[in-house]
Amino acid sequence: MAGVELRKVAKRFGDIEVVHGIDLVVRHNEFVVLVGPSGCGKSTVLRMIAGLEEITSGEIVIGDKVINELAPKDRDIAMVFQDYALYPHLTVFKNLSFGLEMQKIPAAEIRERVEAAANILNITDFLERKPRQLSGGQRQRVAMGRAIVRRPNVFLFDEPLSNLDAKLRTQMRTEIKKLHETVKTTVIYVTHDQVEAMTLAERIVVMRDGYVRQIGSPDEVYNRPNSIFVAGFIGAPTMNFIACRLTEGPQGLSLTLQDGSALPIPAELAERYGPQKNRDLVLGLRPEVFHQDEAPVVNGSRARIAPTIGVVEPLGSDTLFFFDLAGTEVVVRMPPLVGLRRGDTLPLTIDMGKMHLFDAATEQVL
Numbered sequence: 001m002a003g004v005e006l007r008k009v010a011k012r013f014g015d016i017e018v019v020h021g022i023d024l025v026v027r028h029n030e031f032v033v034l035v036g037p038s039g040c041g042k043s044t045v046l047r048m049i050a051g052l053e054e055i056t057s058g059e060i061v062i063g064d065k066v067i068n069e070l071a072p073k074d075r076d077i078a079m080v081f082q083d084y085a086l087y088p089h090l091t092v093f094k095n096l097s098f099g100l101e102m103q104k105i106p107a108a109e110i111r112e113r114v115e116a117a118a119n120i121l122n123i124t125d126f127l128e129r130k131p132r133q134l135s136g137g138q139r140q141r142v143a144m145g146r147a148i149v150r151r152p153n154v155f156l157f158d159e160p161l162s163n164l165d166a167k168l169r170t171q172m173r174t175e176i177k178k179l180h181e182t183v184k185t186t187v188i189y190v191t192h193d194q195v196e197a198m199t200l201a202e203r204i205v206v207m208r209d210g211y212v213r214q215i216g217s218p219d220e221v222y223n224r225p226n227s228i229f230v231a232g233f234i235g236a237p238t239m240n241f242i243a244c245r246l247t248e249g250p251q252g253l254s255l256t257l258q259d260g261s262a263l264p265i266p267a268e269l270a271e272r273y274g275p276q277k278n279r280d281l282v283l284g285l286r287p288e289v290f291h292q293d294e295a296p297v298v299n300g301s302r303a304r305i306a307p308t309i310g311v312v313e314p315l316g317s318d319t320l321f322f323f324d325l326a327g328t329e330v331v332v333r334m335p336p337l338v339g340l341r342r343g344d345t346l347p348l349t350i351d352m353g354k355m356h357l358f359d360a361a362t363e364q365v366l
Contacts, residue, residue: 002063002076002153002186003028004049009058011044011210019044020210021058031180031187035197036207037233042190045207046156049188050079062154078147079156082163084139086131086146092118093127096145110149117148120182121175137168141175148183157189161196173199194234198222206230228363231284231356237320240330242283243360246276255283255357257326266301266353273357276366284356287320290332293347302349309344321346 004026011019019041026032034042047053049060051072059066067075086095096114105113118124121141131139140160147155157176161169177200180187191197197204198218206214206221206229214221214230225231231239244255246265253265253274263283265273293304307323307330319336322329323346332348340346357366 003030004154004186004188005059005061006045006049007059007061009045009048009060010056011041011048011053012056017056018210019048022212024205024212024215026186026188029184029186031189031200031202032205033189033191033197033201033203034205034207035191035194035233036213038192039209040207041210042192042207043158046079046158046188046190049075049154050077050156051075075154076152077154077156078150078152079158080140080143080147080160082159084131084143084163086139086142088131091128091130092123092134092142095131095142096127096149099146100149113149113151114145117145120148120179121145135168136164137172140164140172144176144179148179153186155185155187157187159191160189161191161193169193169196176200195236198234204234206233208233224365225284225356226365228282228284228358231358231365235286237287237331237333239356240285240287240325240328241358242285242326242328242330244281244283246273246279246281246357248274248277253277255281259326261326263303263350263352268301268353273366276357280360281366282358282360282363284358285330285350286354287331287333289351289354290334290348291351292334292337293349301351301353303352304347304349306345306347309340309342309346312341 006022006024008021008023009019010017010021022045034045036042044053048055051070055068060068062075093114096117097110100110100113118127121144123138123141123145126134126138161172164172173196189200201218203215203217204221205212208229214226221230221234225234228241242257244257247254247256253270254262256262307325309321309323311322313320318333321332321334358364359366
């Protein structure tokens with residue numbers, strides 16, 4: 001069993017602490033993605049696991065062994081970098097076999113491992129080519145192959161798709177997912193791209209400012225974010241955030257917006273949010289909780305609005321509409337609506353049962 005555990009792992013550069021006592025358990029054969037904005041500490045965490053950065057305090061455990069003092073070559077890990085890091089003067093075969101040759105592994109076993117990895121990654125036809133004769137996606141496959149042939153306990157990926165174009169990134173995400181299903185190994189993957197995190201991960205670790213902000217499955221961090229930061233970072237387009245105040249009137253609980261308009265709280269949520277009356281809150285609404293006005297209003301769970309469209313962004317399969325709601329720009333995702341343009345009225349209902357409420361001061365979910 002070769003899981004990875006971080007116990008109060010911290011990293012300082014001089015007086016500046018960039019990773020703050022992280023605790024994390026990655027289970028054997030699990031695919032975990034560290035995601036967050038640039039500078040959040042995710043790559044530093046990966047490099048500490050790899051042994052490329054010394055930890056300031058805490059422990060890193062692989063399997064049942066504390067590896068703080070082990071050299072990178074003794075940690076039984078393989079790392080795939082953003083820039084491929086291939087030897088330009090060697091063939092693909094030699095790039096794949098080089099590390100094994102340094103370990104004095106018999107030639108027959110080297111060939112067997114290289115051919116097996118090439119077959120998994122569909123690069124068998126490129127074994128005699130040099131890296132300059134390959135596309136970006138093919139080079140990244142070679143970089144992954146170099147990790148596979150080592151048969152490590154842990155794979156580390158440091159933003160491996162950042163240098164690829166959008167179409168190729170989509171293709172390579174699929175290849176990496178297939179790779180994990182074929183080569184069952186513990187994977188820790190770092191990216192700033194929340195789409196990569198959502199599509200690849202079994203669990204997502206959301207980081208910010210050197211802290212872990214939330215850990216959960218893609219479904220958990222998307223549908224049950226614990227803060228405004230996580231809710232805004234995960235999801236594209238981002239969640240809409242609208243300042244409001246929870247009030248109670250003759251019709252029950254409602255959210256009063258800054259322009260005086262009100263959105264009803266569904267009856268099934270009244271008990272949960274009732275104690276928050278008269279507090280300044282932030283309402284979070286995903287773009288997909290808005291529907292055309294024809295959608296039925298059931299048990300007061302939907303609120304009706306009729307905003308004026310500001311911007312229209314056609315995406316083919318669906319369309320994004322931007323408009324002002326109580327002084328805040330809001331975006332909604334809907335099926336293509338022929339003929340609607342800037343200045344038109346867009347009658348909508350909001351599924352209030354799928355709303356999120358955050359404390360305005362702490363930005364934590366209620």
